[in-house]
Amino acid sequence: MERIKAIIIKEWREVFKNKFVLFTVSFLPLMITILPLFVLYFAGGSDDFASISAADLPPQFEQLCGDVIGGDCMLYYIVTQFILLFMMVPVIIPMTIASYSIVGEKTTRTLEPLLATPVTTVEILVGKGLAGVIPAVLTTWIGYLVYAAGAYLMVSNTAVVSKLFDPLWMMAIFLVGPLLSLMGVSIAVMISSRVNDPRVAEQISGIFVLPVVGLFIGQMTGMILVNETFILWLAAALLVLDIVLFYFAVQVFQRETILSRWK
Amino acid sequence: MINNSPIIVTESLTKRFGEITAVNQLTLSVQRGEVFGLLGPNGAGKTTTVRMLAALLIPSGGTAQVAGFEIGEDDQDIRRKIGLLPESPGLYDSLSAEQNLAFFGSMYGVENIAEQIQKYLELLGLWNRRYEPVGTFSKGMRQKLAIARALLHEPEVLFLDEPTSGLDPQASKLVREFIEDLRGEGRTIILTTHNLEEADRLCDRVAVISGHLLALDAPGELRRKIFGRKVVFHLQEANQALVGTLEKFPFVSEVQAVDNKILAAVENPEEQNPELIRALVNGGAELQFVGELRRRLEDVYLELMGAVEDNNHGKN
Numbered sequence: 001m002e003r004i005k006a007i008i009i010k011e012w013r014e015v016f017k018n019k020f021v022l023f024t025v026s027f028l029p030l031m032i033t034i035l036p037l038f039v040l041y042f043a044g045g046s047d048d049f050a051s052i053s054a055a056d057l058p059p060q061f062e063q064l065c066g067d068v069i070g071g072d073c074m075l076y077y078i079v080t081q082f083i084l085l086f087m088m089v090p091v092i093i094p095m096t097i098a099s100y101s102i103v104g105e106k107t108t109r110t111l112e113p114l115l116a117t118p119v120t121t122v123e124i125l126v127g128k129g130l131a132g133v134i135p136a137v138l139t140t141w142i143g144y145l146v147y148a149a150g151a152y153l154m155v156s157n158t159a160v161v162s163k164l165f166d167p168l169w170m171m172a173i174f175l176v177g178p179l180l181s182l183m184g185v186s187i188a189v190m191i192s193s194r195v196n197d198p199r200v201a202e203q204i205s206g207i208f209v210l211p212v213v214g215l216f217i218g219q220m221t222g223m224i225l226v227n228e229t230f231i232l233w234l235a236a237a238l239l240v241l242d243i244v245l246f247y248f249a250v251q252v253f254q255r256e257t258i259l260s261r262w263k
Numbered sequence: 264m265i266n267n268s269p270i271i272v273t274e275s276l277t278k279r280f281g282e283i284t285a286v287n288q289l290t291l292s293v294q295r296g297e298v299f300g301l302l303g304p305n306g307a308g309k310t311t312t313v314r315m316l317a318a319l320l321i322p323s324g325g326t327a328q329v330a331g332f333e334i335g336e337d338d339q340d341i342r343r344k345i346g347l348l349p350e351s352p353g354l355y356d357s358l359s360a361e362q363n364l365a366f367f368g369s370m371y372g373v374e375n376i377a378e379q380i381q382k383y384l385e386l387l388g389l390w391n392r393r394y395e396p397v398g399t400f401s402k403g404m405r406q407k408l409a410i411a412r413a414l415l416h417e418p419e420v421l422f423l424d425e426p427t428s429g430l431d432p433q434a435s436k437l438v439r440e441f442i443e444d445l446r447g448e449g450r451t452i453i454l455t456t457h458n459l460e461e462a463d464r465l466c467d468r469v470a471v472i473s474g475h476l477l478a479l480d481a482p483g484e485l486r487r488k489i490f491g492r493k494v495v496f497h498l499q500e501a502n503q504a505l506v507g508t509l510e511k512f513p514f515v516s517e518v519q520a521v522d523n524k525i526l527a528a529v530e531n532p533e534e535q536n537p538e539l540i541r542a543l544v545n546g547g548a549e550l551q552f553v554g555e556l557r558r559r560l561e562d563v564y565l566e567l568m569g570a571v572e573d574n575n576h577g578k579n
Contacts, residue, residue, distance in 0.1 A: 003369060003370055003372075005369075006365075006369035010358070014358065017357045108356060109351040114367075116318075117342060117367065117370035118343050118372070120339070
């Protein structure tokens with residue numbers, strides 16, 4: 001445990017001295033928190049929403065909104081769409097941190113002395129992984145709480161705001177978020193083993209944000225209905241995926257492979 | 264300080280990377296407290312050997328024990344017992360010297376970490392720079408810090424891969440002196456180097472490898488085995504009559520006169536020189552002084568490498 005703690009602290013000391021990483025880690029959550037609040041500020045005070053009736057909305061909205069109807073349902077829909085955007089934060093941040101951390105170790109050739117110590121591969125990966133996952137998850141949670149507080153102040157219908165704390169979104173933020181982070185880290189480890197530029201690793205890893213974007217578009221177009229069942233299935237699938245990806249990340253991160261094949 | 268119990272034993276140690284055999288059937292043993300040199304050209308398998316012995320690479324064949332533990336089976340135990348200075352210092356540039364050592368101290372589970380950091384930073388003259396980022400350090404300072412890192416957990420065996428490579432003469436001298444100090448402490452050191460003068464000066468024994476083992480012995484013994492021992496007689500004037508005088512002795516060979524000197528290969532100069540000196544004086548020689556023609560380790564190395572090349576040409 002001491003080794004993992006030391007790796008996490010070392011990673012943060014190193015990676016957060018990189019201005020680009022610091023910018024990515026702070027700017028994205030800031031944007032994803034502020035932009036929806038900005039939209040809510042104008043939408044919440046708009047008269048247009050008051051005139052919307054249940055008949056004006058697509059049929060899947062009824063399922064999504066439950067007892068919240070009409071313009072309030074529309075508002076709730078907008079609020080929840082932004083929550084899906086929050087899901088990008090736990091994927092992108094750990095990918096950025098892990099990419100810079102691992103490619104950085106490759107280019108400065110610091111892995112060999114590290115691997116010569118009694119530290120295990122799992123300890124290295126857990127340490128490096130948590131160094132990416134912890135700030136990502138904390139940022140997501142803090143961003144979500146700020147967003148929920150902002151929504152509470154800007155949306156007059158408390159039924160809409162209270163839905164933000166439904167088990168559905170609690171699970172999405174507090175369960176799916178960390179699982180997405182773990183996925184991001186494992187992917188970044190595997191990609192970083194093949195490239196020598198952290199920006200390239202980050203860009204390739206970026207492809208894996210697309211499923212989250214797909215979720216956002218899917219709900220927007222009515223193809224997917226993000227409800228509790230969907231989130232539970234998603235969490236289960238991510239759990240399995242995380243285990244598989246971590247296994248492959250450990251395989252890629254073998255001492256022999258790193259020293260003889262990582263170039 | 265050399266103890267007769269071996270701390271490293273390899274038996275037919277082999278490492279292949281696909282079709283390429285980097286290390287082939289290497290059999291050797293290193294005694295406790297010994298400074299052991301691994302010499303060879305680039306690509307000879309020195310670093311691969313060190314990496315196998317440091318439990319970083321898995322051997323393709325053969326066996327090796329380090330500090331009583333088996334490579335491939337007790338790798339974690341081996342890593343606790345050894346310290347490694349790789350070819351590249353591999354330090355975290357944005358961390359300070361102290362943070363670098365503290366991090367590696369945690370990896371080794373060093374308990375008195377603050378004391379150990381102070382001990383080695385002071386020994387290597389870096390204590391006053393401990394809070395500065397390593398990125399601002401000179402190459403020599405980085406190398407010294409990497410040596411401190413390798414010693415932090417007081418390893419039984421220290422692997423130094425090209426410790427003075429790329430350093431200026433002053434920094435090289437400091438590193439060499441530090442290695443000599445470590446030798447005085449009785450620590451086992453495995454040193455790979457291209458600097459043959461350094462190996463000659465520091466190593467108790469050297470192994471010359473080129474994929475496989477070419478020679479293994481103390482530098483002086485290697486010189487004797489390959490070139491024999493040549494005695495130089497400095498005379499007022501050398502002539503063929505005096506050469507003939509020496510050639511009569513059965514234990515003398517390859518006698519030649521060069522300028523005012525006579526060179527002769529003698530089996531055991533310590534015992535046989537007095538007899539030869541008497542014969543020369545009786546033969547009318549005005550002897551000024553007698554010495555031994557000292558071959559450099561470089562000559563031994565080049566001779567061995569030349570034989571490898573000849574062998575390769577022969578095969579082609």
